Amino acid sequence: MSMLKDPSQKYRPFTRIQIPDRTWPDKIIDKAPIWLSTDLRDGNQSLIEPMDAEKKMRFFKCLVQVGLKEIEVGFPSASQTDFDFVRELIEGGHIPDDVTIQVLTQARDDLIERTFESLKGAKKAIVHYYNACAPSFRKIVFNQDKAGVKAIAVAAGSTIKRLAAAAPETQWGFEYSPEVFSSTEIDFAVEVCNAVIEVFQPTPANPLILNLPATIECATPNNYADQIEWFGRHVNKRDSVLISVHTHNDRGTGVAASELAVMAGADRVEGCLFGNGERTGNVCLVTLALNLYTQGVNPQLDFSDIDAVRKVVEDCNQLPVHPRHPYVGDLVHTAFSGSHQDAIRKGFAQQQEGSLWEVPYLPIDPADIGRDYEAVIRVNSQSGKGGITFLLEQEYGINLPRRMQIEFSQVVQKETDRLGLEMTASQIHKLLDSEYLQATSPYELKGHRLEEENGESRVDAKVQVNGQEQRWSGSGKGALEALASSLPVAVEVMDYHEHAIGGGANAKAACYIEIRLDGQRPLHGIGIDENITTASFRALFSALNRAVKQAEEKTQAA
Numbered sequence: 001m002s003m004l005k006d007p008s009q010k011y012r013p014f015t016r017i018q019i020p021d022r023t024w025p026d027k028i029i030d031k032a033p034i035w036l037s038t039d040l041r042d043g044n045q046s047l048i049e050p051m052d053a054e055k056k057m058r059f060f061k062c063l064v065q066v067g068l069k070e071i072e073v074g075f076p077s078a079s080q081t082d083f084d085f086v087r088e089l090i091e092g093g094h095i096p097d098d099v100t101i102q103v104l105t106q107a108r109d110d111l112i113e114r115t116f117e118s119l120k121g122a123k124k125a126i127v128h129y130y131n132a133c134a135p136s137f138r139k140i141v142f143n144q145d146k147a148g149v150k151a152i153a154v155a156a157g158s159t160i161k162r163l164a165a166a167a168p169e170t171q172w173g174f175e176y177s178p179e180v181f182s183s184t185e186i187d188f189a190v191e192v193c194n195a196v197i198e199v200f201q202p203t204p205a206n207p208l209i210l211n212l213p214a215t216i217e218c219a220t221p222n223n224y225a226d227q228i229e230w231f232g233r234h235v236n237k238r239d240s241v242l243i244s245v246h247t248h249n250d251r252g253t254g255v256a257a258s259e260l261a262v263m264a265g266a267d268r269v270e271g272c273l274f275g276n277g278e279r280t281g282n283v284c285l286v287t288l289a290l291n292l293y294t295q296g297v298n299p300q301l302d303f304s305d306i307d308a309v310r311k312v313v314e315d316c317n318q319l320p321v322h323p324r325h326p327y328v329g330d331l332v333h334t335a336f337s338g339s340h341q342d343a344i345r346k347g348f349a350q351q352q353e354g355s356l357w358e359v360p361y362l363p364i365d366p367a368d369i370g371r372d373y374e375a376v377i378r379v380n381s382q383s384g385k386g387g388i389t390f391l392l393e394q395e396y397g398i399n400l401p402r403r404m405q406i407e408f409s410q411v412v413q414k415e416t417d418r419l420g421l422e423m424t425a426s427q428i429h430k431l432l433d434s435e436y437l438q439a440t441s442p443y444e445l446k447g448h449r450l451e452e453e454n455g456e457s458r459v460d461a462k463v464q465v466n467g468q469e470q471r472w473s474g475s476g477k478g479a480l481e482a483l484a485s486s487l488p489v490a491v492e493v494m495d496y497h498e499h500a501i502g503g504g505a506n507a508k509a510a511c512y513i514e515i516r517l518d519g520q521r522p523l524h525g526i527g528i529d530e531n532i533t534t535a536s537f538r539a540l541f542s543a544l545n546r547a548v549k550q551a552e553e554k555t556q557a558a
């Protein structure tokens with residue numbers, strides 16, 4: 001068994017729609033469509049273990065919380081679980097006034113009757129029915145010609161209309177799906193839908209939903225958009241019809257197909273949270289909504305706590321959400337690579353509160369969907385100084401000066417290469433600590449006395465050298481110069497920075513110094529202390545000890 005050299009022997013290309021004056025490519029989506037969640041129906045029917053009543057209820061409440069106003073809650077004629085769930089929703093008063101439940105049925109009278117039984121007493125409900133219209137389904141599933149398949153749709157529509165009329169206490173809505181619309185001859189799809197329109201006699205105030213599913217995605221999304229535009233131009237009573245789209249993701253373009261379909265005139269979009277659904281899934285409603293949001297359009301759905309929504313969905317579906325899933329995956333706001341991290345860090349530094357979002361590589365501010373910035377930058381062997389610096393700034397308030405960032409990133413790089421693993425902010429901080437703050441050998445500053453007179457500073461330092469205490473004294477224009485002059489080796493101070501860490505009574509000073517010893521490569525030291533002079537002295541000792549160690553290593557290597 002292997003792939004064919006000539007797949008055209010087995011597979012045929014999709015049929016193109018002739019619509020040269022198509023208008024959808026120039027359209028912009030500037031408002032949210034009507035959303036329908038089919039998590040509890042299409043999503044549920046595709047699970048290894050369909051949801052029980054408790055899971056369905058938990059999921060339903062989550063959908064309501066997110067802001068869904070139309071929710072397909074099941075296929076009540078299919079199973080007792082679904083039937084009972086619909087009853088519980090209605091009898092238990094779980095449906096908010098602004099939410100409409102929808103249920104699905106095949107176009108078969110016995111199933112339709114059972115469906116209406118399940119809906120008894122509902123304030124509002126949409127009855128959704130379907131039959132496949134595509135040529136292969138006509139031939140393979142129904143063994144019917146076009147007229148036969150159209151007759152199924154009309155007959156079932158008439159039964160639905162009759163049963164609805166017998167239950168006037170419910171405000172009814174109706175939806176018809178020519179299943180596999182995506183592969184149906186477009187003029188025949190319109191013909192069947194027009195026949196269904198004749199049955200329901202919709203009005204602008206009481207429109208019929210015609211759902212045009214890409215039951216199996218079999219073409220590029222532009223072709224689907226062409227189908228939707230063509231359909232919208234040719235269907236009767238367009239002002240009394242809501243065109244709904246229901247895309248699956250077999251070719252991986254379900255999101256694109258839905259978006260282009262909305263540009264082509266669709267009023268309503270059906271899908272599932274995080275793309276659950278038959279085979280490769282239904283289109284992901286979260287992605288569609290947040291795609292709108294990041295264009296500045298209010299999606300009318302609220303994912304302010306996207307991880308809480310994900311948890312419900314994962315628990316109920318018993319399926320994990322992929323770490324690369326748009327907007328929600330664990331890794332989608334994370335940069336490991338150096339150039340991305342550098343740009344993100346600069347972006348955060350320049351991003352002004354209240355201004356347009358412009359942080360590179362982050363299409364959405366993670367904070368808007370309840371994510372913190374902790375995971376935005378993670379460090380491994382692909383990372384550079386930007387990421388390391390970002391983590392130290394964010395987590396520890398440590399702002400390394402630029403040349404020190406370069407120096408320390410090499411230390412981190414060596415460690416990530418050695419470990420072959422990611423390093424967390426805390427591991428990086430520990431490395432900084434051991435490399436710089438614990439650089440107390442051979443010279444450890446134990447204490448100092450500083451006097452200042454007539455612009456001249458004088459330092460007496462108590463220093464531990466190889467276990468022995470020594471006194472070093474020096475003077476200069478400032479405290480640091482005075483201490484430098486007391487050292488047993490000549491050092492050249494190349495650069496110096498300081499800043500506060502934290503505020504109030506707990507504030508500390510962080511000092512960074514760069515020195516050169518006897519013409520060697522310049523090296524940095526850090527000191528952190530409540531007292532700024534002590535911090536600067538510690539920084540000098542940290543640099544000195546590192547420089548001495550470097551000189552020793554050089555001598556040994558020679």
Ligand SMILES: CC(=O)SCCNC(=O)CCNC(=O)[C@H](O)C(C)(C)COP(=O)(O)OP(=O)(O)OC[C@H]1O[C@@H](n2cnc3c(N)ncnc32)[C@H](O)[C@@H]1OP(=O)(O)O
Binds near residue numbers: 079
């Ligand atoms: C694309 C979609 O997702 S469509 C939704 C699919 N979802 C589901 O099917 C989940 C729930 N379904 C079920 O539990 C079952 O299918 C039931 C209970 C509804 C019906 O079960 P059964 O009566 O055993 O029928 P089954 O599902 O095997 O359907 C086959 C029969 O229905 C006919 N049929 C299939 N779909 C439809 C339809 N939409 N309208 C009318 N008849 C249909 C078939 O032609 C076939 O008829 P035949 O027996 O005369 O050849």
Ligand SMILES: CC(C)C(=O)C(=O)O
Binds near residue numbers: 214248
């Ligand atoms: C019932 C219909 C809308 C469906 O689920 C599909 O075609 O995918």
